[in-house]
Amino acid sequence: MVRKSLLVLLLLMVCLPVVQAQDARVTAIPIPSMLFSYTLSPDGRFAAVFENGVMQNETVYPEYLPVRIYDLASGEEIAALTGQTDYTSDAAFSPDGSLLVSYHTNGYLYVWDTASWELLKRIPAFPGGGLLRWLPGSGSRLAGRITGQPGSVAVWDIESDALTALLTPRYATWQEHKEVEFNRPGGPNPMVTFEPVPDGAHVLVVMSTGEFREWEMATGDSKIWRAVDEERQMFPVREIDFSADGRRLGYFDRTSRQMIVADAASGAVVTAFNTGEAARSGALSPDGETAAWTDGVSVFVAPVAEPEAIMTIPLTTELRVQGQPDLEFLPDGTGLVLGGLTSLENQNALFIIKPEE
Secondary structure, three states, rough: HHHHHHHHHHHOOOOOOOOOOOOEEEEEEOOOOOOOEEEOOOOOOOOEEEEOHHHHHHOOOOOOOOOOEOOOOOOOEEEEEOOOOOOEEEEEEEEEEEEEEEEOOOOOOEEEOOOOOOEEEEEOOOOOOOOEEEEOOOOEEEEEEOOOOOOOOOEEEOOOOOEEEEEEEOOOHHHHHHHHHHOOOOOOEEEEEEOOOOOOOOOEEOOOOOOOEEEEEOOOOOEEEEOOOOOOOOOOOEEEEOOOOOOOEEEEEEEEEEEEEEEEOOEEEEEEEEEEOOOEEEEOOOOOOOOEEEEEEEEEEEEOOOOOEEEEEEEOOOOEOOOOOEEEEOOOOOOOOEOOEEOOOEEEEEEOOOOOO
8 A cells, every 4th residue: 555655646746658769879778667776797798787675665576676687788688686585775796797796675695696697695694785895806805884873884705604894983882872973963974875995995985964984994993084064964975986096086966066076085176067956966987087977867978177078968768866866887988877767667777878879
C-alpha cells in the first residue's frame, strides 16, 4: 500500500515515456528500473547497475534485486547477478577488473568473479549498507562508509574477509563523542561521500555541512581539508572526483551552483564554473583537464583552462531528476556516463555521452 501510494503521488507529478531518439553524441541504453545507480569497470567495458531501494520504500521486490551487467559497446545486458536478499547500496570493481564487490543493505559484501559472473563468497559487514571504494595500489582492500556513524570509514581485506581498519573520530569518552558528533548545533553531521586519495595513503571524506576531512590510513589521524562556517545540514557537496595523478579534485557545490576544480594538495580553486540554478551533479576527467556537469536535461562539458568554452549536449528524455544524478567520465576520458534519473514506468536509461562524435 505504501509503495502504491508513493507511485500514485509521483505519477501525478510526471508521466515518463520511454527514451527517445538522441543527439548523435549520446547513446541511451535501456534499463528496466525506476531509479538506479551504477559503477564502471576499470577498462570502461562494463557497467554494473543496481536498483535504489528508496523508490520502493525499502520494501523488497525480488525483480529489483539483481545487479545487472551491461556491455557499454553493445548496450546489451550480459549478466544478472542474483542470490542477495536485499538492495545493493553500492558496488565496486577491483583495479584489475577481475572482481566485482556489491554492498547490500542487510549488511553483506558479495564478491563476484567477472570472468564467469559467479558468486565467490559473502562477507559479513555493517547493516545499512553504504558507499564502497577500492583502495589504490591494493588488489584486496576495500573501504566502505558505515551508515549511522558520522565520518566513519571501514576497510576490509577481501582475501582474508577481515575488517582491517576503522577510520572514525576518536574522543576521550563516549559522552564527548555524542556531544561533538551527534548533539552538535544544527544536528548530527553525517558523511555524504568519500574517495580514496590516489596516493593510497589517505581518504577524503565529505560531511553534510560541506566540510572535507582527510584521514591518514596508517595512523587513523584526520585533518580538516575544507572548513565551513555553516552548522546546518545543507549537503552542498555530494560527490568528489580526483584526477588520476591526484593533483586535482573536482566537486559540484550546490550552494554556490558552481563546478569547482581545486588543487588537491592546498585546496586552492583552480577554476570555478558557474553552472546555473538547475545543475545537480558534476564530474572531473581522469587527466584533470576537463569538467562536466548536468541538470538532467543536458550535459555541459568545458576545459578547465577555458571556463567559458562550454559545450552543451542535450538529452532527449523526459526522465526526471528526483535526487542526485550519477555523472562520471569513462576511465579513458573519451566520454561520460549519466545515470540516476527517475522513471515511473520501469523504463529507464543509462546515457553514454561522447562529446567528440
